[in-house]
Amino acid sequence: MRSLTSLLLAASCAAVLLGTAQSSVIEPRLYNAVRFPDPVDDPFYKAPANLASLSRGEIIRERPVDTIVGAAAKSAHQILYRTEDSVGAPDAVVATVFAPHKPAPGPPKILAILLPQDSASFHCSASWALIPGTTNPLNTAVVGAPNLPAFYAALAQGWYIVAPDHEGSKATFIAGPGAGRASLDSISAILQHKATITASTAGYTSAAYGYSGGAHAAAWTNQLASSYGSSLNFAGAAYGGTVAYLRPVIDQLNKSPFAGFGGAGIAGLANAYKELDDYIKTVVRPNGTAALERLRGPQGCTHNEIGDFFGKDVYSYVTVPNVLDEPIPKKYIELNNLGKDVLQKPAFIYHAATDEVINTQQIIDYYNDQCKRGASSIQLAIADPSTHFVPLVTGLPPAFIFLNKILNGNLDHKGCSMTRGLVPSLSSSAAKTALGQQAVAASFALRGTKIGSETINF
Secondary structure, eight states: OOOHHHHHHHHHHHHHHHSOOOOSSSOGGGHHHHHSOOTTTOGGGOOOTTGGGSOTTOEEEEEEOOOTTGGGSSEEEEEEEEEEOTTSOEEEEEEEEEEOSSOOSSSOEEEEEEOOOOOSOGGGOHHHHTSTTOSOHHHIIIIIGGGHHHHHHHHHTTOEEEEEOTTTTTTOTTOHHHHHHHHHHHHHHHHHOTTTOOSOOTTOEEEEEEETHHHHHHHHHHHHTTTTTTTSOEEEEEEESOOSSHHHHHHHHTTSTTHHHHHHHHHHHHHHOHHHHHHHHHHBOHHHHHHHHHHHSTTOSHHHHHHHTTTOOGGGGBSSTTGGGSHHHHHHHHHTSSOSSOOOSOEEEEEETTOSSSOHHHHHHHHHHHHHTTOSEEEEEEESSOOTTHHHHHTHHHHHHHHHHHHTTOOOOOEEEEEESOOSOTTSHHHHHHHOHHHHHHHHHTTTOEETTEEOOO
């Protein structure tokens, strides 16, 4: 069985060996920890005083970075840019942008890869999870390393990548509007970043991809693309293991090995909405206050959420029975459900048939509702019975075949279709064509990896 830590170490070593030369003054193992400290302490992440006067997607500052993607990318930078949060207030968000060695023919193709930060703590920002050698390697191991195949695949296709911190500066986990806005504005930002896209951006196309917590952000990006992102040439999105409706997912998570995800979701929503945060303060027990502080602090990253809250009853932290049925929590749960708008952009959605983390029926219900209301193009693939993290790997080939079609303007699918199984398989020649050899190899390397109580077996 391979651990995520061993995968991370391999990726980190490759990035260091193939990256920029390190200073001889600083001990090598501490080099990136010094260059890229915790986002809470890093001045690069700080919003300027004139943030409100900036345009959406406007770049505030930039810097080159070493990442766990390593030499697969021609270049990697972090950019701080202006966006809006879930209540419409200005926010400054970091995105990591990558250029391929050989751009695809024609106008630029841009993929927003949305990582599953799954945390109500700014200490756990997704951009930091892409940096090797930080003081929080387990965050990189759980958030960054399992998604490396997607980065390798996009770069092999000659696509530019933007990976935004879609939870924003307040770590508003599972708050959909802010995630969608940050993702769409990150596309505007990379279009302005001449160090990444050196050629003309005329005629570009863009799309989004994400799994699990990243899928929620990708789905909101797709939903808002026709309104908030209407000025962008956005072609659609592929996402798997998606939270469409929050309540059935939180209820399923409660008392499970992944109960911490539910607690972090509630804490993240409270980070986004002051009214909800104020309400929770009136009903939380002392042990609940301590739990919220831990979820929002340096120990609030995914690996700690899973361990600290394994099997816990998150509702036991409050004094009110059925607290999510109370008017204020119910209001914000419903506000952050997908489906208010009918999708106008194509979507490829996939989900494990027996997903123990994110309820399967709720994504089928979402699909049925969207199709009844006239969604333009949705393909839903229900994977063979498996646990939550398996389609992260097995769903990559069909997801990238779909992304290739929409980015090149040759998707031939209208209306709705639901299928069983994920094809082609990872071992097929079609998968090698869609992903490239490095992504296929990295995908197979995830076999046997343990995330919490689950082992990725396929």
